[in-house]
Amino acid sequence: MSDGDAADAVNTADAPAIEANGLRYAYPDGTPAVDGVDVTVESGERVALLGPNGAGKSTLLQLLGGLIDPDEGTVRYFGETEDADTVRGRLSVLTQNPADYLFNPTVREDLAYGPTQQNLRDGEAEARVDRVAERLDLDELLSKPPFRLSGGQQRRAALASALTVEPDVLLLDEPVSDVDAANRETVLDLFDELAADGTTVVVSTPDTELVPQVADRVVLLDGSGRVAATGSTRAVLTDTTLLTDCDLRPPQVVRLFDGLADDPPLTVDAARDRLDGDDI
Numbered sequence: 001m002s003d004g005d006a007a008d009a010v011n012t013a014d015a016p017a018i019e020a021n022g023l024r025y026a027y028p029d030g031t032p033a034v035d036g037v038d039v040t041v042e043s044g045e046r047v048a049l050l051g052p053n054g055a056g057k058s059t060l061l062q063l064l065g066g067l068i069d070p071d072e073g074t075v076r077y078f079g080e081t082e083d084a085d086t087v088r089g090r091l092s093v094l095t096q097n098p099a100d101y102l103f104n105p106t107v108r109e110d111l112a113y114g115p116t117q118q119n120l121r122d123g124e125a126e127a128r129v130d131r132v133a134e135r136l137d138l139d140e141l142l143s144k145p146p147f148r149l150s151g152g153q154q155r156r157a158a159l160a161s162a163l164t165v166e167p168d169v170l171l172l173d174e175p176v177s178d179v180d181a182a183n184r185e186t187v188l189d190l191f192d193e194l195a196a197d198g199t200t201v202v203v204s205t206p207d208t209e210l211v212p213q214v215a216d217r218v219v220l221l222d223g224s225g226r227v228a229a230t231g232s233t234r235a236v237l238t239d240t241t242l243l244t245d246c247d248l249r250p251p252q253v254v255r256l257f258d259g260l261a262d263d264p265p266l267t268v269d270a271a272r273d274r275l276d277g278d279d280i
């Protein structure tokens, strides 16, 4: 192998999971939802798409996941291809509507649907369903018709169906809205485990409190389908003016520590650690 080949091999392994350039998308009624957006998501990164209602988060997530095609611009996956279908098995997208994923007679069949398309060895699809259901406390719901589930249960079931394909990249639109506190903890713990295993996770949310729990980097969208800023979670969440300009508020703890500490904690847990140490 020549040096050039070696460099190529390394580059491919290190290529961004998703690289989007110049994305534009307007809905048929003319609403410009995404208006010239560049986003790069490195492999293994945890990224939040943060913005107010109507900022274009859901549209951008669908563009990044190849569910809709941009009017202009490109999305490239793993440095290799612009065709989302060729990487479909490595990518799982959870849109904002759980009902998109729940169309079988039972929750179990919905969770098994993705893996049964994947040519797995016998029993593997069922094993994955059982594993994910146990992990997300869905065992009791597996035999139910999905339309009988509550809103939060449906969202967790839809999330589970995105996980049973064991994707390299997860794109999740507001994955814990309507989910109660205990289940939210369970879901967020699972995201931590997935990230530790190298899964790339992109979460869209309007909730600045959620961001430090799910992302190391933020793509901040303003109210008009454009990127207002990208930066570390800390840099974005402590920039009060920037957030206010985007109709968002910094997390409560950041506001509490404003003026008291140069580098405020971002979460209640981090604040408690700080106070325990008597060191604001």
Ligand SMILES: Nc1ncnc2c1ncn2[C@@H]1O[C@H](COP(=O)(O)OP(=O)(O)O)[C@@H](O)[C@H]1O
Pocket (backbone or CB within 6 Å): 027, 028, 029, 031, 032, 033, 051, 052, 053, 054, 055, 056, 057, 058, 059, 060
């Ligand atoms: N199907 C649609 N038809 C027309 N306009 C839409 C449609 N879906 C979303 N929009 C508009 O596109 C913009 C971006 O929406 P969306 O991506 O859902 O934002 P977010 O997820 O950040 O709340 C908003 O102005 C919204 O009203």
Ligand SMILES: [Mg+2]
Pocket (backbone or CB within 6 Å): 057, 058, 059, 096, 173
């Ligand atoms: Mg949305």
